[in-house]
Amino acid sequence: MDKQKIIIANWKMNLSPADSLILAEAIIAKLGEIKPLQARIVLCPDFLALSGVAKKIAGQSIGLGAQDCFWEPSGAYTGEVSPQFLRELGCAYVILGHSERRQDAGETDEQVNLKVKAALANSLIPVICAGETFEERQEGNKDFIISQQVSRALAGVKLLDQDNLIIAYEPVWVIGSGQAVAPEEAEHAHRVIRQVLIDHFSLAAVNGQIKIIYGGSVKPTNAGNFLIQPAIDGILVGGASLEAESFAELVKQANL
Numbered sequence: 499m500d501k502q503k504i505i506i507a508n509w510k511m512n513l514s515p516a517d518s519l520i521l522a523e524a525i526i527a528k529l530g531e532i533k534p535l536q537a538r539i540v541l542c543p544d545f546l547a548l549s550g551v552a553k554k555i556a557g558q559s560i561g562l563g564a565q566d567c568f569w570e571p572s573g574a575y576t577g578e579v580s581p582q583f584l585r586e587l588g589c590a591y592v593i594l595g596h597s598e599r600r601q602d603a604g605e606t607d608e609q610v611n612l613k614v615k616a617a618l619a620n621s622l623i624p625v626i627c628a629g630e631t632f633e634e635r636q637e638g639n640k641d642f643i644i645s646q647q648v649s650r651a652l653a654g655v656k657l658l659d660q661d662n663l664i665i666a667y668e669p670v671w672v673i674g675s676g677q678a679v680a681p682e683e684a685e686h687a688h689r690v691i692r693q694v695l696i697d698h699f700s701l702a703a704v705n706g707q708i709k710i711i712y713g714g715s716v717k718p719t720n721a722g723n724f725l726i727q728p729a730i731d732g733i734l735v736g737g738a739s740l741e742a743e744s745f746a747e748l749v750k751q752a753n754l
């Protein structure tokens with residue numbers, strides 16, 4: 499992967515398919531005013547909005563991602579979403595193991611691991627989320643928890659030359675809180691994750707095929723502080739990506 503910073507918008511289950519199209523169009527217009535666009539932009543709408551948003555962003559330098567996928571490519575799995583079908587719709591990325599899925603859908607590290615393998619097998623770039631809860635942090639287990647989540651998500655995962663991977667450090671307790679962690683603290687977590695990745699893969703693979711990004715209450719006012727850190731390759735943005743104006747303001751921080 500190139501050295502370009504990446505900004506991933508996670509719209510979660512906030513927008514209907516129709517509203518997703520309106521926002522995608524507004525974002526395209528706003529980003530068109532930023533020249534040159536320094537960061538790589540990825541939009542992750544609801545599953546039901548993917549095909550519409552894919553058509554809207556066709557021809558733009560904006561990537562498409564899903565917010566989850568199943569671990570089998572097809573078959574008798576009622577209600578699941580196939581990584582292969584996501585690829586067919588134009589997705590290049592898939593968020594996996596987001597803390598909201600771990601909490602609300604009971605997703606386990608083992609399931610995240612299966613999904614990571616399936617995503618790679620279907621030429622999707624997994625965006626694996628890892629982060630500690632407030633209690634884990636208070637107990638002094640932050641680095642251990644992050645390392646464990648990342649290594650479990652990657653158990654048995656091999657990167658072929660064409661594969662890419664993104665790890666998102668997302669402290670669970672700051673998501674949606676309006677208060678991000680200090681950029682220096684995120685950078686420390688990124689160094690912890692980087693060591694796990696080097697132990698699992700190789701320095702060359704980590705430098706060439708993997709990005710480590712930060713997520714959790716990133717806003718236009720603090721995005722620049724994260725994007726400027728050498729160990730932070732980008733940001734995963736929830737709330738501030740739901741409005742074209744604030745998202746474009748945030749994207750501009752990558753140009754500074």
Ligand code: PGA
Pocket residue numbers: 508668672673674675676713714715716734735736737738
């Ligand atoms: P937030 O969400 O930016 O609204 O905190 C980030 C995320 O959950 O990825």
